[in-house]
Amino acid sequence: MSGAKRKRSEVAEKVAQRWKSFKYCAENEEKTMDNDNNDNDDCVIISESKVTNLTEPEQVREAKKEVDGSTDGAVFKLVRSDIYEREAPFVRGADDVITMKNIFCGERLKKSILFSFQYELDFLLRQFHQNIENIIIVGQKGTIVPIKARSMDAALAESLHKIKLIEITMPPYASHHTKLILNFYDNGECRIFLPSNNFTAMETNLPQQVCWCSPVLQVEKEQTPVPFKRSLIEYLKSYHVRDIDELITKSVETVNFAPLGHLEFIYSTPSKFHNSGLFSFYDKLEELSTGTGSSDVTKHYLCQTSSIGASLSRARDENLWTHLMTPLFAGIIPAPVEDTLGRKKVNIPTTDSLLVDYAQRKIKPYIVFPTEQEFVTSPLRRASSGWFHFQYLQKKSYYEMLRNQFRVFYKEDPATVTRARGTTPAHSKFYMHCTTKSTEPCDASQIFHDLEWCLYTSANLSQTAWGTISKKPRNYEVGVLYHSGRLPGTRKITCRSFTRDQAGSGSARTDVAVPFTLPVVPYDAAKDECFCFARHNNE
Structure with missing residues (x-):
């Protein structure tokens, strides 16, 4: 080392040691x-x-x-x-x-x-x-x-x-x-x-x-x-x-x-000796729930996922989010009861009855999943598409039910994505619930700003990851649950998007930050289609 470099190094070390000896006090604190x-x-x-x-x-x-x-x-x-x-x-x-x-x-x-x-x-x-x-x-x-x-x-x-x-x-x-x-x-x-x-x-x-x-x-x-x-x-x-x-x-x-202490660890395991997956998650939400809530609110349930599983039934078109999870969480499906053999079962409503219930009870389900166009307009185009799976070509009626009847599909707002990442989809999995006043005009930018609960997890929207009420999961999955029931008073969980808000802006705290835009926007009915790897290969 040259003499000049050695001297600079010695000076830097002395400065560091000098400042290490200081302890900083807040305005109202002694130490x-x-x-x-x-x-x-x-x-x-x-x-x-x-x-x-x-x-x-x-x-x-x-x-x-x-x-x-x-x-x-x-x-x-x-x-x-x-x-x-x-x-x-x-x-x-x-x-x-x-x-x-x-x-x-x-x-x-x-x-x-x-x-x-x-x-x-x-x-x-x-x-x-x-x-x-x-x-x-x-x-x-x-x-x-x-x-x-x-x-x-x-x-x-x-x-x-x-x-x-x-x-x-x-x-x-x-x-x-x-x-x-x-x-x-x-x-x-x-x-x-x-x-x-x-x-x-x-x-x-x-x-x-x-x-x-x-x-x-x-x-x-x-x-x-x-x-x-x-x-x-x-x-x-x-x-x-x-x-x-x-x-x-x-x-x-x-x-x-x-x-x-204010968080919950949520997991799935194929072990037959452990309650896990959807049934365990539902039980935890019920345990932390503070009541049914007001009748003058709209209930929003969002799932952002990188994979969507097949229909729950071969005979009928039934999606895990729209036909089982959301109805359970919203109280459309009553709490599961045990049969004479100790098995827990629920009756899944038909699509037509659910559409009526959702309208009458002011329940709005969302599934955030990338479109084909989002990959085309992203910086690397389809290079990131290999991590997103929804193989609906084998049963198009299942996809059309979700797209045309429930109108459940949402995407990132292309006007608010970041310059560097553009419309590149997120590989994360978030499940969240919020309410808005149904008696007042709804500001889309405020939906999913204050949450009742939010689960960040490795579990995609599939039976394999979650199981059902009566079936065990087949995967190992883990996640962390934020729930307002564990917060003091009536405080809600705050949620922000990395694409719009700087850390800490607009609020003294942020509990959850998501890698997709908020608000999300509905698919364009005329041109947007869920990305399907098989269809892309065929093209």
Whole structure:
């Protein structure tokens, strides 16, 4: 190192040490201690000091800011794309964006536990800091892409020795679809992340992806029991795998989940010993419900998904959202009852009766799913379409029922999408409910601004992911539920769109942020069609 460079380095270190000794106080406080489908940039995890070292590369500083900015509570962030943000940085700034290296490349991260549907090891292992000691991968047999021989280098070879692989065997047409990260750090901290992407380079960069990030959780003996932790442990035990019990569940049991006391962990599992999926989700909503609500409101139920499953019935056209989930949540279908064998069943109304009920009870269902035109007008055109599935050509009446009778399909507003990402669809899955006054003119921009509840999950709109009231799910899925019933007083959950609103604008807080436009707009009846991969191939 030259004398000039050495001197600059010494000065930078002295400045950093000087400012580390300061503790900042709020205006009224004496002291404040500085305390995240089936169907690249170093970073640092939160340090005790919030010193900004201006001699560091810009990408490292941005990574610190992103993680430090999300420690006070759970937040949603967009997953940065090396494609869309390469030329035009995300217009709303770094506070809304996270990278895989932000999650994995902390020098204090010692153990990382990953659940996913697909792993590309060449991509994934390059995200980790060299200090990582243990990487536990839970994945479905046949979905882990090994490192190509020509790509192998010393760093990758060393990382391979740190992996403990737990493979899950799944039956045909079912998948280990869960997307979950549990990170443990050398200072007794833990963080949880739920990305919408599997761990491959293409999936991380081509569709729009989002990540839920927990606040910092502490590993400590004294703990506050919360439903989130209880449900997470139930989910882990549903695998009935000794390595998961010994290596993962026992670690989770040491964590204090008190900061997540207002949230619920919702999951699906094929285990016959656990209630999960739709039935469990419905029970949780009923438990948290504060009543039936006023009769002068319109009830809005939105599902944004990357896949739509087949009809619930071969004999009739029945969609999981319009014919079962929404009627259950809205009270059209009564609470399930047990038959003489202890099985829970419901009678699904016909399309005609549901249309009448929806009109009379002021119930409005929405399904946000990409159109063919959205792919055509997106920056990479159809390159991101491989992650979106609705194979309706085999039963066109099913699609026409949803499109023409329920008029349930909605899309992003092309006038408010971001410049860099355009109409590129989001691979996330959100289910949400809100109400608006039916006696007053409805401002479309306010629909889904204040929510009764919102579920962010890995589960697409399919029986495989959710099951039904009487059938078990076939997939593993996880999500996090926000519910106004867990908030003080009559407070609602606030929701904003990454495409319109800057973090924190217009409100002192934001509980949920979504990667699609709000408001969404209905399909153009004359020209919009749901994207169908089979039809695209035929064309």
